[in-house]
Amino acid sequence: MRTLYPFHGGVHPADHKSESAQLGIAVAPLPQRLVVSLFQHRGSPAKPVVTIGEQVLKGQRIGAAEGMISSSVHAPSSGRITAIELHPAPHHSGLPDLSITLETDGEERWIERQPMDYCAIDPSGLRQHLQDMGVVGLGGAAFPSHVKLNANHLETLVINAAECEPYITCDDMLMRERAAEVVQGIMIAQHAMGARNVLIGIEDNKPLAIASMQAACQGTGMEVVVVPTLYPSGSTKQLIKLLTGKEVPSGGLPTQIGVQCFNVATAYSMHRVANHGEPVISRLVTLTGNVEEARNYEVLIGTPIGELVKLARPKADTTGYIMGGPMMGLPLTDLSVPVVKATNCIIATSKALFPPLPRAMPCIRCTRCAAACPADLQPQELFWFAKSKNFEKAQEYKLFDCIECGCCSYVCPSHIPLVQFYRFAKSEISAQEKDRKAADLARERHEFREFRQEREKLEKAARHAAKAAEAAARAAKTSEGGGDADVDAAAAAKKAAIQAAIERAKAKKAAVKPQNVDDLPPEAQAKIDEIDERRAQAKETAEQTVTAQNTDEGQSA
Amino acid sequence: MENYFLILIGTVFVNNIVLAKLLGLCPFMGVSKKLEAAIGMGMATAFVLTLASGASYLINQYLLGPDLIYLRTLSFIIVIASIVQFTEMFIHKTSPVLYQVLGIYLPLITTNCAVLGIPLLNVQENHNFIESLFFGFGGAVGFALVLITFAAMRERLEGADVPLPFKGSAIAMVTAGLMSIASMGFSGLVK
Amino acid sequence: MSMNSPLVAEQSTVSVIMLKVLGALVPAIAVYVYFFGPAILVSITLASVAALATEAAVLYLRRYPLRVYLLDGSALVTAWLLALSVPPMAPWWMVVVGTVFAILVAKHLYGGLGNNLFNPAMVGFAALMISFPAHMTQWPAPEMLAQTHWSFTQQMDFVFGGMLPADSKLDAVTMATPLDALKTQLHLDREMTDIQSGKIFSTLSGKGTEIIALLYLLGGLFLWQQRIISWHIPLSFLAAMFGTAGLFYLFDSSQYASPLFHIFAGGTMLGAFFIATDYVTSPTTLLGKLIFGAGIGVCAYIIRVFGGYPDGVAFAVLFLNSAVPLIDAYTQPRVFGHARKWFKGSKE
Amino acid sequence: MLGLAVVLGAVLGFASLKFKVEGNPLVDKVDAILPQIQCGQCGYPGCKPYAEAIGAGNAPINLCAPGGEATMLRLADLLGVEPQPLAAEHAADKPKQVAFIDEQTCIGCTLCFQACPVDAIVGAAKQMHTIIESECTGCELCLPPCPVDCITMERVDEGISGWKWKYPVYPISETVRDAKVNT
Amino acid sequence: MSVYTRHSTKLAMVLAAFALVGTTLLALTYSATRDNIAASEKKAKLALIAQILPSALYDNDIIRDAVEQPPVVELGTTEPTLVYRALKDGKPVAAVLEIIAPDGYAGKIKLLIAIKVNGEVSGVRVVVHKETPGLGDYIEIARSNWIKTFDGTSLDKNESKEWKVKKDGGQFDYMTGATITPRAVIKAVHKALVWFSPNREKIFPFPVQTQD
Amino acid sequence: MSDVNYKEIIWNGLWKNNAGIVTLLGLCPLLAVSTTVVNGVGLGLATVLVMAFSNGIVSLARNWIPREIRIPVYILIIAVLVTIIDLSMNAFVQPLYLVLGIFVPLIVVNCNVLGRAEAFASKNPVFPSIVDGFMVGMGLTLILAVLGGMREILGKGTLLSGINLAFGESAKAWVITVIPDYHGFLLAVLPPGAFIGLGLLIAGKNWLDQRKAARAEPLQTSQAATAAA
Numbered sequence A: 001m002r003t004l005y006p007f008h009g010g011v012h013p014a015d016h017k018s019e020s021a022q023l024g025i026a027v028a029p030l031p032q033r034l035v036v037s038l039f040q041h042r043g044s045p046a047k048p049v050v051t052i053g054e055q056v057l058k059g060q061r062i063g064a065a066e067g068m069i070s071s072s073v074h075a076p077s078s079g080r081i082t083a084i085e086l087h088p089a090p091h092h093s094g095l096p097d098l099s100i101t102l103e104t105d106g107e108e109r110w111i112e113r114q115p116m117d118y119c120a121i122d123p124s125g126l127r128q129h130l131q132d133m134g135v136v137g138l139g140g141a142a143f144p145s146h147v148k149l150n151a152n153h154l155e156t157l158v159i160n161a162a163e164c165e166p167y168i169t170c171d172d173m174l175m176r177e178r179a180a181e182v183v184q185g186i187m188i189a190q191h192a193m194g195a196r197n198v199l200i201g202i203e204d205n206k207p208l209a210i211a212s213m214q215a216a217c218q219g220t221g222m223e224v225v226v227v228p229t230l231y232p233s234g235s236t237k238q239l240i241k242l243l244t245g246k247e248v249p250s251g252g253l254p255t256q257i258g259v260q261c262f263n264v265a266t267a268y269s270m271h272r273v274a275n276h277g278e279p280v281i282s283r284l285v286t287l288t289g290n291v292e293e294a295r296n297y298e299v300l301i302g303t304p305i306g307e308l309v310k311l312a313r314p315k316a317d318t319t320g321y322i323m324g325g326p327m328m329g330l331p332l333t334d335l336s337v338p339v340v341k342a343t344n345c346i347i348a349t350s351k352a353l354f355p356p357l358p359r360a361m362p363c364i365r366c367t368r369c370a371a372a373c374p375a376d377l378q379p380q381e382l383f384w385f386a387k388s389k390n391f392e393k394a395q396e397y398k399l400f401d402c403i404e405c406g407c408c409s410y411v412c413p414s415h416i417p418l419v420q421f422y423r424f425a426k427s428e429i430s431a432q433e434k435d436r437k438a439a440d441l442a443r444e445r446h447e448f449r450e451f452r453q454e455r456e457k458l459e460k461a462a463r464h465a466a467k468a469a470e471a472a473a474r475a476a477k478t479s480e481g482g483g484d485a486d487v488d489a490a491a492a493a494k495k496a497a498i499q500a501a502i503e504r505a506k507a508k509k510a511a512v513k514p515q516n517v518d519d520l521p522p523e524a525q526a527k528i529d530e531i532d533e534r535r536a537q538a539k540e541t542a543e544q545t546v547t548a549q550n551t552d553e554g555q556s557a
Numbered sequence B: 001m002e003n004y005f006l007i008l009i010g011t012v013f014v015n016n017i018v019l020a021k022l023l024g025l026c027p028f029m030g031v032s033k034k035l036e037a038a039i040g041m042g043m044a045t046a047f048v049l050t051l052a053s054g055a056s057y058l059i060n061q062y063l064l065g066p067d068l069i070y071l072r073t074l075s076f077i078i079v080i081a082s083i084v085q086f087t088e089m090f091i092h093k094t095s096p097v098l099y100q101v102l103g104i105y106l107p108l109i110t111t112n113c114a115v116l117g118i119p120l121l122n123v124q125e126n127h128n129f130i131e132s133l134f135f136g137f138g139g140a141v142g143f144a145l146v147l148i149t150f151a152a153m154r155e156r157l158e159g160a161d162v163p164l165p166f167k168g169s170a171i172a173m174v175t176a177g178l179m180s181i182a183s184m185g186f187s188g189l190v191k
Numbered sequence C: 001m002s003m004n005s006p007l008v009a010e011q012s013t014v015s016v017i018m019l020k021v022l023g024a025l026v027p028a029i030a031v032y033v034y035f036f037g038p039a040i041l042v043s044i045t046l047a048s049v050a051a052l053a054t055e056a057a058v059l060y061l062r063r064y065p066l067r068v069y070l071l072d073g074s075a076l077v078t079a080w081l082l083a084l085s086v087p088p089m090a091p092w093w094m095v096v097v098g099t100v101f102a103i104l105v106a107k108h109l110y111g112g113l114g115n116n117l118f119n120p121a122m123v124g125f126a127a128l129m130i131s132f133p134a135h136m137t138q139w140p141a142p143e144m145l146a147q148t149h150w151s152f153t154q155q156m157d158f159v160f161g162g163m164l165p166a167d168s169k170l171d172a173v174t175m176a177t178p179l180d181a182l183k184t185q186l187h188l189d190r191e192m193t194d195i196q197s198g199k200i201f202s203t204l205s206g207k208g209t210e211i212i213a214l215l216y217l218l219g220g221l222f223l224w225q226q227r228i229i230s231w232h233i234p235l236s237f238l239a240a241m242f243g244t245a246g247l248f249y250l251f252d253s254s255q256y257a258s259p260l261f262h263i264f265a266g267g268t269m270l271g272a273f274f275i276a277t278d279y280v281t282s283p284t285t286l287l288g289k290l291i292f293g294a295g296i297g298v299c300a301y302i303i304r305v306f307g308g309y310p311d312g313v314a315f316a317v318l319f320l321n322s323a324v325p326l327i328d329a330y331t332q333p334r335v336f337g338h339a340r341k342w343f344k345g346s347k348e
Numbered sequence D: 001m002l003g004l005a006v007v008l009g010a011v012l013g014f015a016s017l018k019f020k021v022e023g024n025p026l027v028d029k030v031d032a033i034l035p036q037i038q039c040g041q042c043g044y045p046g047c048k049p050y051a052e053a054i055g056a057g058n059a060p061i062n063l064c065a066p067g068g069e070a071t072m073l074r075l076a077d078l079l080g081v082e083p084q085p086l087a088a089e090h091a092a093d094k095p096k097q098v099a100f101i102d103e104q105t106c107i108g109c110t111l112c113f114q115a116c117p118v119d120a121i122v123g124a125a126k127q128m129h130t131i132i133e134s135e136c137t138g139c140e141l142c143l144p145p146c147p148v149d150c151i152t153m154e155r156v157d158e159g160i161s162g163w164k165w166k167y168p169v170y171p172i173s174e175t176v177r178d179a180k181v182n183t
Numbered sequence E: 001m002s003v004y005t006r007h008s009t010k011l012a013m014v015l016a017a018f019a020l021v022g023t024t025l026l027a028l029t030y031s032a033t034r035d036n037i038a039a040s041e042k043k044a045k046l047a048l049i050a051q052i053l054p055s056a057l058y059d060n061d062i063i064r065d066a067v068e069q070p071p072v073v074e075l076g077t078t079e080p081t082l083v084y085r086a087l088k089d090g091k092p093v094a095a096v097l098e099i100i101a102p103d104g105y106a107g108k109i110k111l112l113i114a115i116k117v118n119g120e121v122s123g124v125r126v127v128v129h130k131e132t133p134g135l136g137d138y139i140e141i142a143r144s145n146w147i148k149t150f151d152g153t154s155l156d157k158n159e160s161k162e163w164k165v166k167k168d169g170g171q172f173d174y175m176t177g178a179t180i181t182p183r184a185v186i187k188a189v190h191k192a193l194v195w196f197s198p199n200r201e202k203i204f205p206f207p208v209q210t211q212d
Numbered sequence F: 001m002s003d004v005n006y007k008e009i010i011w012n013g014l015w016k017n018n019a020g021i022v023t024l025l026g027l028c029p030l031l032a033v034s035t036t037v038v039n040g041v042g043l044g045l046a047t048v049l050v051m052a053f054s055n056g057i058v059s060l061a062r063n064w065i066p067r068e069i070r071i072p073v074y075i076l077i078i079a080v081l082v083t084i085i086d087l088s089m090n091a092f093v094q095p096l097y098l099v100l101g102i103f104v105p106l107i108v109v110n111c112n113v114l115g116r117a118e119a120f121a122s123k124n125p126v127f128p129s130i131v132d133g134f135m136v137g138m139g140l141t142l143i144l145a146v147l148g149g150m151r152e153i154l155g156k157g158t159l160l161s162g163i164n165l166a167f168g169e170s171a172k173a174w175v176i177t178v179i180p181d182y183h184g185f186l187l188a189v190l191p192p193g194a195f196i197g198l199g200l201l202i203a204g205k206n207w208l209d210q211r212k213a214a215r216a217e218p219l220q221t222s223q224a225a226t227a228a229a
């Protein structure tokens, strides 16, 4: 037996797992329309690379990753693109998201699938490939996996098979039925990071999965570690602590302590990508709760949830649906939202399964929340400060170490929506931080402008002085020339001035250099360049008038 | 020795200058909104109060004597003002770090009536030089102690759902009152 | 109500917690009635009514939902604890004044449940102790020791009308409590063994009172078993008081009572399990709880033995209440993923 | 007594010359809190002057409209004074906005360019001017000088990535708010 | 002379000028009020003494006619006190002593007692005490007349064992719940009387004629 | 100067910037001596005298005092005044003087006195300065009287007890017994009563102000609405 290093706190909600683990995985039927969100992952959204009306093949890339922390999205089936528009998305904000709608043709024609020999290419090539194939974490956070693979000589690779949230069984079923392939996937991650040890953490309420994983791991050197059932042992930091005794430093990454963590389903999708050349276009989703037939389905990404839930035949007294688990999941207000890569479970709710919470009362500082907090926080203090918008203090009490697991809310006898307060405070602080950065920038720019104006004034003064000196010198010269030359000289001077003005105007026209570009950050410079480009187009039409005006000015000067 | 110990216990707990003697209330109310500031103020006051207590003893004993008692208030306040000034200059010169911590509170001390009250009480109670020092120091420690705990409470109170008219200084006053009730438990400790 | 995760929760509520606390007090109250007569029930009723009425008035003024808050039970806990600290022979208006002061000033000026800094019941008690010390020392003698027996109606006549039964003096039915007697007698330069041979003293502490203390202890253990209170505060409180008393006892057992006497006398047991453990006014960190409990134990002993009041639990609780925010600020535990530090301030 | 006064007078005089109050670090702290929009709505020609006025104790802390309540609260906190409600005309928290120049109408007069306190406008004389969105603080100072009114303010949409969680409202906090309105 | 010193001198002069004017003013006020203050003090003292010793009983300037008494254990004093001597026609009438009851509930209780030359208590008043307000403070005349129970008592009239509260078998009343305070006061008065009779001669160092 | 707004000076001193419940300066005497109306008013009047005179003198001398030493000079002036009051009270109302104890000399450090000298008298002519000092002092006295009254009634059930300290034994008859046969809520006359009492007064003022503001608000908007229409 491996020594476990229990983390503090945790809770034991009723697990409701057996309902959906009775039947094997089934494949969900192909829907008529698939809605693929371009923002299914953390980081920046993908950019559409198809046009409306275009025919696409199953597995064809329809959205390309933009930037480092981003991931591609693919057509889950063959068909025609009918819209690229804002579409409701499963997000707490309830705001719509840019999505690609695909009318399926039912032919399921694949693109050409090319398995790769991941041992043959270098890790960075592999990572690029994973990004192109849309591999993101399927454990919940949907963080692009290629970013997380960026490590070598890793001490321990932790595979997260804890599945600690109640109701959800998709990882369980995956391991029961496809253990060998999961192990194949783990090997890819192990290879990419040169991980010395692999620990697979599974909660002890999944004996069948444990058995099949143990069988699949025979001879691979990987170790299946059975951990006690305790929410949230599936959270990366807590699982790493549990298995290795190491704590991921606050604000840091697991790789700093030589550990990385992937979900089993993520590993499985790596296997599909590398060994079968299939991008991430489907995932396992548990349909459970207040339904006639709870079961896991292999579901295409983009399947509208409203259609999907019908498979499980929700009971008549169903009050709503939750995406994800009851502890961290998202109550759905709109059933037209599609399945995304992070969708691991849909729970139908009823009054009996989810009794309405008693009315919220003030915090009585009973510290049950603190006893339950797996991040060793003092949730009652965080709440106190978040409630009174004392964000500075909230940060002092380490608000940003909160993993939003909900254990505190779960045990709170006052039934305060604690996690909501933390989310509110966190997003408020982040916004303030952004504002502060903007203010700093503005201050810098303002100070620079004052400096520039001062400088320009000085330069102008210097120019004037020089001009005056020149004029004086010239006057001296002309006066030498004699009295009647005066008129001529004046005329000549005027001519010269006009000439000079024309010269100046010409010079200006030749190089329209924007002023005020010293000290610009590169992004701003890029922006200006873009503007210049636009301007160049506008120039042609404007040229004429501009020249005329310039000449006018030159003459009147 | 026991006598000095009793003076300390007495001034810190039993006859706390803020809660029982009702001295030094302006800084007690004014500099207790932030814990950090309260700690700075407490330390600065402790230093000045001890000095002032000793210095005014000497003044009273050797400069004024029994004949010039009518100059007592005048000379005490001037001496205190100068002590504050000099302390400020001194730590400004010698320890910029300390100045950072205490500097801004020093000028405020002149308006702390405990600084004058303690020397006057010294005279009233016929303390000798050492007793005066202890009395001043004990008073200052008592002041710092309640100031700091009070500041911590006020920070907590910021989040409390206090009825609107009581928000701010009103509830702070009530809190000081309840602290005062608590400190009355120590009455009789020093006979 | 906006729905957000987590969407499930344990079903316990504030009211249930408070009800359990009240329940844990019941056995002790029953024994109280057995030893000292039913007058205490009248006090408890008076206090409860006063507490609920005051609370209702404030809630009404603040336009808060009446029913929810009145049913949370916290005002009743305050009322019962206050009533148990006040002599049942005290005039009726005293219990009422104390309760109103507790609920109004110590609780609702701060915003009500969960917002107060000081233990309301103890504030009420202290206000009465300071204002009406004479009445606050009129403890009834245990039934078996009283010189005469007043009937329940005679007692009520006294409590509500201040009327003494004919040819009876208050002295006849009241008696110094063990702690009070100890103090008075030591004043008269008597020796400890001599004093403790007095008729109100018994093996642990006082006749009757020690049994009540025992039942408070049991009630406290019930709360601990129910995970309503943690062991930190009661244990550190009792240990600190036992330790301090032990030191003095070893030093001079003719002047200082035994540690066992101290933890079974006066308000120690009630204080350790029911009063010092009030969530709202005690620290939230484990280390903080230990410091808080120990602080109360030591302070209560010092006040008891060297101070002006026969018992120091209430004042010690209030004194340490004032230090709670400070204790909390300086005992914050290490947060997951942060370096371990020996001394942790409110600032990193 | 006289001697005492003479000595003290001398020393104080000396000291007051020797230790003249040096630059006020408070002003920098105040300035750091102000939003640096440089809009002048506070009645001072920019954030720094307002900071100086606050530092000198000559200005209330509730004048900065763009900063809104949050800025006022942080100032109150820094200065250890009671928070004050925002001066009435500043009370409304404006949504974030940036200026936008209609490139077809712009005649390149440079007037807006001269008005912008943070140099967020680029362009040369007689050329169309454009606003660098990331630099624009939305202060609206460029609006009045434009002779052809080609500058408009546009709201910046919050979008999913800029979306903020709202303050949780549930029965108790609701009633609390009602109560506050009523009292 | 540097700028600094020149400037400083000027400031010093101004300050000194103000100080001079101020101190002069104070000196003037002081001399104007000094007699009045002394008179007021005397009046206050006389008023206090008059409470325990009717002014008709003596004709000397009792405030002036005081002797210093070194600390006496029996009187509970730890510092020298004043003993005022009341004379009528040059003959001793009574002595007014400051005594201290050291064992009050909350500390020392300072008393003023007038003892007639015949050893009879003329009156007792509490000057300073720290007893519990509302409980032990009935010894103050402002709270109750309890302190007057000493009037007319003496060692002759009252046996030693009667100098106790009734609860302890003595003759003095007390209030329920506060017996420590009266015990202390009674003890102090008793001790003062015991001390007075052998020391009478020292206080009145001239022949004393008892009235009867 | 004719543009001195006396109304505003009076309003500020008595209510708007009341030293006792708004600016919270000079709290110690306020809390310590407000055990009865008589004590409170006694010290309040002493403070009024000091403030009026110190403001007057500072205003008179304001052009002769070099900036650098103005604070020491003000303190000097105040200390002299306070000592004069102190000696006079000792001479003429000694019983009251004894009750007030060190709080008479402590008027020196009452920030209100120095504060008004610095903030008002050093910038204004003599007469307005005197009025200002007087009014700020009266504001303080007002609070002292009210707080003293509250504490006295609650604590002792009387009003004007101790009036004989100021006016001699014959004044004893003026004492009003508000609640006869009263047990006395002792807490009220002890320090906790002072704190809590002042807290209640401050809250009372806040409540009045808030109510006024709440009433004014709808009025304003409705006015605006009519103006718009």
Ligand SMILES: Cc1cc2nc3c(=O)[nH]c(=O)nc-3n(C[C@H](O)[C@H](O)[C@H](O)COP(=O)(O)O)c2cc1C
Residues within 6 Å of the ligand: A042, A137, A139, A140, A141, A143, A147, A148, A149, A150, A235, A236, A237, A252, A253, A254, A255, A260
């Ligand atoms: C901005 C950001 C950058 C990250 N960069 C990396 C990285 O470089 N390497 C890595 O292994 N993980 C990286 N992560 C991943 C997180 O450490 C974590 O593994 C991921 O968010 C999923 O964990 P969770 O569901 O517990 O939040 C990053 C996460 C964020 C939010």
Ligand SMILES: Cc1cc2nc3c(=O)[nH]c(=O)nc-3n(C[C@H](O)[C@H](O)[C@H](O)COP(=O)(O)O)c2cc1C
Residues within 6 Å of the ligand: A136, A137, A138, A139, A140, A141, A142, A143, A145, A160, A161, A162, A163, A164, A165, A232, A233, A234, A235, A236, A237, A261, A262, A263, A264, A266, A267, A328, A403, A404, A405
């Ligand atoms: C409270 C909490 C519980 C979690 N529970 C699980 C879980 O049971 N299973 C899981 O795979 N991921 C879980 N996660 C997500 C992991 O922290 C993390 O996203 C994942 O293990 C990283 O792997 P991935 O990038 O492959 O998704 C949880 C996260 C949190 C914050």
Ligand SMILES: Cc1cc2nc3c(=O)[nH]c(=O)nc-3n(C[C@H](O)[C@H](O)[C@H](O)COP(=O)(O)O)c2cc1C
Residues within 6 Å of the ligand: C129, C133, C136, C137, C175, C176, C180, C183, C184, C308, C309, C310, E105, E106, E131, E132, E133, E135, E136, E137, E167, E175, E176, E177, E178, E179, E180, E181, E182
């Ligand atoms: C708070 C408090 C203050 C007390 N103050 C006094 C006091 O000032 N004087 C006194 O004699 N007894 C005082 N006592 C009472 C004594 O403790 C003791 O009960 C009493 O003197 C014994 O009286 P008994 O013999 O009538 O029972 C006080 C008691 C308490 C609880």
Ligand SMILES: Cc1cc2nc3c(=O)[nH]c(=O)nc-3n(C[C@H](O)[C@H](O)[C@H](O)CO)c2cc1C
Residues within 6 Å of the ligand: A364, C017, C018, C021, C074, C075, C077, C078, C079, C081, C107, C112, C113, C114, C115, C116, C118, C119, C120, C121, C122, C228, C229, C274, C275, C276, C277, C278, C279, C280, C281
């Ligand atoms: C374990 C426990 C102990 C309590 N102890 C007290 C107490 O000592 N005094 C009191 O007024 N209320 C007590 N309460 C009730 C309640 O918490 C208290 O009134 C709050 O301080 C009100 O905000 C207690 C409640 C619990 C759960």
Ligand code: SF4
Residues within 6 Å of the ligand: A362, A363, A364, A365, A366, A367, A368, A369, A370, A379, A380, A383, A408, A411, A412, A413, A414, A415, A416, A418
């Ligand atoms: S569990 Fe709820 S009531 Fe208890 S301390 Fe935490 S937040 Fe407060």
Ligand code: SF4
Residues within 6 Å of the ligand: A369, A372, A373, A374, A375, A376, A377, A378, A379, A401, A402, A403, A404, A405, A406, A407, A408, A409, A418, A419, A422
């Ligand atoms: S949500 Fe945050 S505070 Fe609450 S238990 Fe989880 S980590 Fe702790």
Ligand code: SF4
Residues within 6 Å of the ligand: D034, D035, D036, D037, D038, D039, D040, D041, D042, D043, D044, D045, D046, D047, D048, D050, D063, D064, D065, D066, D067
């Ligand atoms: S109102 Fe605010 S943003 Fe505008 S200039 Fe003043 S401080 Fe800066």
Ligand code: SF4
Residues within 6 Å of the ligand: D098, D099, D115, D116, D117, D118, D119, D120, D121, D131, D135, D136, D137, D138, D139, D140, D141, D142, D143
């Ligand atoms: S572009 Fe206009 S709105 Fe934007 S910062 Fe400049 S002046 Fe202000």
Ligand code: FES
Residues within 6 Å of the ligand: B023, B024, B025, B026, B027, B111, B112, B113, B114, F025, F026, F027, F028, F029, F109, F110, F111
């Ligand atoms: S009066 Fe201000 S500190 Fe005492």
